[in-house]
Amino acid sequence: MSDKRSAGLLVFRRTADGGVEVLIGHMGGPLWASREQAAWSIPKGEYEPGETPEAAAGREFQEELGLPAPEGEWLDLGESRQRSGKLVTIWAVEGTLDPAGITPGTFTxxxxxxxxxxxxxxxIDRVGWFLPEVAAPLLVEGQRVFLERLMERLHGRG
Incomplete structure (x- = not known):
């Protein structure tokens, strides 16, 4: 079992017809270049003991997208252990971001x-707004639970 922990922020916006869209990013680098299904992620990253998950979620959002996290109330979507053993904690926040304004962080x-x-x-090599049912198969499998939890919260069932 891994003791690695990761935290992130799922941004959502309401559409004119009363629906919801979520902002997710396609993972960068050559390993993901030709993949679409299960190759997108909620902006997130690892944190060390001494840093709160909330602080890490905000920091990682800024590092991965080059933009500050949207202002607003953070909805706790809980945590989920990934297949790798990593424990991921995600919050959601309502906001609007223009994908054209994103300047992704890099890795070597x-x-x-x-x-x-x-x-x-x-x-992250590109980001986009997607309806949850479109986003689900794009997201890596272990993060799909956070979409489900967001929709339950927004529809008063969570």
Whole structure:
């Protein structure tokens, strides 16, 4: 069992017809470049003991998207243990962001593998607003529960 912990923020907005859309990001780097299904994520990241999950969620949002988290009430969507063993905690906040304004953070990795060449890649290479039923299959499987919890909260069942 992993003792790694991760926290993130799922931004949602209401549509003109009374529906909801969520903002998710496609994971960057060569390993995800040709994938769509289960290749998108809620902006999130790991945190260490001594940092609160809330602080980490806000920091990671800023690092991954290059924009501050939207102002507003954070809805606690709880936590979920991922297949890797990592424990992920997510909040949701209502807000509007223009995907064009996003400046993703980057990471460095050896690519191609065993080449000795280090490349720099965006943590998230694109973001988009999606209806929950469209977002669900795009999200990595372990994060789909947070969409379900958000919809339950918004529809008064959670």
């Amino acid at each position: 990795m050896e690519w191609p593998p065993r080449s000795g060449v280090q490349g720099e890649f965006p943590e």
